[in-house]
Amino acid sequence: MSILIDKNTRLIVQGITGRDGGFHASQMVAYGTNVVGGVTPGKGGMKTEDGVPVFDNMEEAVNETGANTSVIYVPARFAADAIFEASDAGIELVVCIAEGLPVRDMLSVLPYVRERGTRVIGPNSPGVISPGRSKVGIMPGDIHKEGNVGVVSRSGTLTYEIVYHLTVNGIGQSTCLGIGGDPVIGTNLLDAMDLFANDPETDAVVLIGEIGGNDEEKAARIIKDGYPKKVAAFIAGRTAPPGKRMGHAGAIVTGGTGTAEEKIKAFADAGVEVAETPAQIAGIISGLL
């Protein structure tokens, strides 16, 4: 098992005829993901170079292909509508790669999808990969390796950096999940921890946090109260100045809360070792397993 995606994932790429959507659809096909279709309004009926059929809308795409998952590569201002449409069509998991969505859009997206039983990852997520089974997102597939460590992160490339060190050191991953760098996201650190807690194939979890918000502190609390998996953590932004947004819309220290220090302290209190550099994670995990 893995979390969220596996060999049963039947994927629709929303925005498949766009530059990013097209490129990553091919990459996912190449990785072995079961890409069953794509959607671009007005382009229904064509096929991509990889032979993936394109539909005009999600309802049609789901009816024709039996898809259960979608990934979104449309421009920010159309992304909320793409999520609504996917959820309305019965998609169970929507991975929103699109970034730059207004927070207000997510405020209406979330109750809507919850009512319909759809889980959203992101927005501004690099995606999800269950190595050797399925990849739904933009991460380079070849740095991953099948294994028993779950990775959940608020970041994209920082995750690649850490996963790369894991793989190089022979530590494979069950699933790597980028939850996205926005302040309001469909699946947060704690939701992801829940998923890993219930996955028999995950023995340890790497939490990659950063400044802003208090989810890491809450995660530490959960671990302290008894979390069934081993945990190692990394927190980015120790040197970030307060009041400044560090790239991610959610990465900001305001009024002295959301600092790296607080998060690191919370993890230390919970007995979780926090790496000082990305490379150290591999060593910590080796020690835990």
Added chain:
Amino acid sequence: MSILIDKNTRLIVQGITGRDGGFHASQMVAYGTNVVGGVTPGKGGMKTEDGVPVFDNMEEAVNETGANTSVIYVPARFAADAIFEASDAGIELVVCIAEGLPVRDMLSVLPYVRERGTRVIGPNSPGVISPGRSKVGIMPGDIHKEGNVGVVSRSGTLTYEIVYHLTVNGIGQSTCLGIGGDPVIGTNLLDAMDLFANDPETDAVVLIGEIGGNDEEKAARIIKDGYPKKVAAFIAGRTAPPGKRMGHAGAIVTGGTGTAEEKIKAFADAGVEVAETPAQIAGIISGLL
């Protein structure tokens, strides 16, 4: 067991200092319902004649009393707010006796309460009674009798009429539930049937339907597909002219749908005997048990 309410019900009466709220609070106390408090904004601190404490708001009332259920007797234009407040305060079951709520109010109430895990009965409901245990509503308590027949109804006094015949004929009730006569209600016929299906103390269910909507047809479908309890039905409105609202906002035949004939036929197809007069229900149930 019974459904929805029992001896563990801890009830708050919203609008307890009003004429109806006050009268029925006393009636419920007299019946043995555990009325733990009442709410009227601005009247916090007083006590009713029965010694029930009054609070200014639901949050306070719930915090002080550990209430899990509320019943609403406020005027229609304040009723939606009362439901929101109850749900926000963590109440699990809200019984809305208030009638005359605009449908649009319910359109926003329902997703709100669903998200918070609150069940709403009504609006325009006579309430719920689990004879001998708890009564939350306006029905006369003394016509009921403990037993193993569930009653669910879109009506008030018609239910009393039918329950009266059951009781007189020695047939007791597990729970009698009036779902309300409005077109958009929190708990419909089908929801109620689900609840009775899972109640080991209910052996048969009386469905009291009426013209308007298609819930009775859907109920018949469910019974046909295998419903675990015996069922008898009554449908009011065989003589109702089309296009006219018969008292209840939801009791209207439009464009030939929602007729009593259709509903009776659906039940007949599902092997459910439909009484021709209210008094006949007792005989049908006797035959089933």
Added chain:
Amino acid sequence: MKIHEGDARGIFAAFGLPVPPSRFITKAEEAGPVAEELGCPVVVKAQVLVGGRGKAGGVKLASDPIEAVEKAKAILGMDIKGLTVEKVLIAKAVDISKEFYVGMVVDRITRKPLMMISAEGGIDIEEVAKSAPEKILKVVIDPITGLLPFQTRKMASFLTSDKDVARQLGPVFRSLYQAFMEIDSSLAEINPLVVSPDGKVWAIDAKINIDDNSLYRHEDIRALRDDSMEDAGEVEAREADLSFVKLDGSIGCIVNGAGLAMATMDMIKYYGAEPANFLDIGGSSSPEKVLSAMKIILRDKNVKAILVNIFGGITRCDDVAKGLLEAKKRLGIDIPLVVRLTGTNEEEARELLRGTELVSADTMDEGVKKAIEIANA
């Protein structure tokens, strides 16, 4: 509550729907200047709150102001399904190259607003929903979000492949939804929505029903009610806060609770007679309500007997008894009354009625049978 087409057009226009201009008139000679002002041709449309006025001859085209006056004269005063035409709408006519149906209701199953569209206009949507459901697209709208872009795209492409028309449909759907919600509508229809030969979209008919329970927050809409379109008894009942529907039988009914009132009517029929009315005096009924109810029923000269069927809960039987005695005294009722009172304060009520000529019954069955017997006597 139903409102006239002309008023519905006004509401739609205020929400930005493309409605051709129109004016109400009540005198035929006003049709001339109005037609002049709007520009001919115009449509002359009977304003009655009932369907089927077209077939009844209540809608006519006029190519010039003189013809408009003639047509208005023909339509004003016409009887359509028992309603007299007292108002006529003069509307600028639109040439039609295509007709659609667009309507909204609240869906009782999903408990959400529902938009229904069809590429065939001028239809009876409920009939088509039964006979050819594939011709209708139903879209459930979530009030959390309102109508979403993917939904308007889907609806537009269901109706047309013409991009220019599709572009005009999005705003039509959105405005209709917005109007529907903001005015607490229970039904809002554009039937038909048409495309004119120059490719423009027009709402040439408008129907809006309003949720009665919401009228307290829509003073302006409440003012649009036209009492002349209803049975006088029903108007009087509404003012007395009673639910009343006039029927054709001979047994008048006074009942507490809508379900019991329907069941009473059904039982009258079951025992071979016909009810004269549906009448629900509601929950906490006072003697005054009983008095009003009695007055309304007495308007109906077909009534041969009145059955009072009360199962007391909130309603107190003694209140009802007092009302009945008061009515007896004040209205000089000569029609026989059969009274069945059970429930709250039943004993007190029986005491009050003892010695009067009211016929009492212990059960609903008995009450119905006695009333029929008396009416047939």
Added chain:
Amino acid sequence: MKIHEGDARGIFAAFGLPVPPSRFITKAEEAGPVAEELGCPVVVKAQVLVGGRGKAGGVKLASDPIEAVEKAKAILGMDIKGLTVEKVLIAKAVDISKEFYVGMVVDRITRKPLMMISAEGGIDIEEVAKSAPEKILKVVIDPITGLLPFQTRKMASFLTSDKDVARQLGPVFRSLYQAFMEIDSSLAEINPLVVSPDGKVWAIDAKINIDDNSLYRHEDIRALRDDSMEDAGEVEAREADLSFVKLDGSIGCIVNGAGLAMATMDMIKYYGAEPANFLDIGGSSSPEKVLSAMKIILRDKNVKAILVNIFGGITRCDDVAKGLLEAKKRLGIDIPLVVRLTGTNEEEARELLRGTELVSADTMDEGVKKAIEIANA
């Protein structure tokens, strides 16, 4: 995006909040006629997008137009936390008998709008939230329904027992919520909301931050941006679609991805040096973006070495290499560049950079160490 108090007051007033009238001025002598027009006393307030202007002497009361000019003269040109005061707001002064705090943010936990109020005005809400949380009432608002009557009742009674004041607070809460939502605000504060001695409620300060991602749908608000309030590098970065934050160290950084960019800064510090900036070139980066990034870093004369740290995913390493070569050529860079490129098209990139004087590194650790070494040399 932050906007000036004066503009925030304008937005609040447009949503019906009780804001005393005010005018921007940029020259001291304009203060006279404005004070005359508004009526004295007036407050003269520095318009700088940073907190603590009051303590810095940027807010002064003036009892007549002459004094207003004097105070404006004193404040204009003042330096507050590194920002020069170029605009001043003249606002009609209000006597204060009571001060409240009312503010809104989006709560990351519940993922819903959150209103926070306190019966102490003029506070730093985040500090009070830590030190005396019982002084703050937090109310989560559901965007499905908006602020509900039971919530406004609760909030009003948390702030006051005065019924006249409470009656004015409901509309204040509702208007603030409405403004917050409609303009896609990420922070909206009235601090303080005051009660004047005659019992009237006034919003005498206003702070609004806007969600940058929403600006495409708020042209009017985007126009309120004041570039003079930001570091020139940050303004340039925004125009080039880069995320950049100026810091005080000597190691410039060019990184793809915000998390990796922070981790790079942290590692520089970990190995004993200080980063000169945060810079994320984003996802699908073109050579042009690398060029812009380089230009922005070169503005900073403290920079002794530049570290390029790329983990290719969407970002192609060869694109970055091309940008670096282009920058070398066009900008005549004399600061040493340490380059670490891993991931998509890594080989091609290495090929492109072979034979240049760029220092290459295989890992992030190595890159950081080399950059520090060079900077310290």
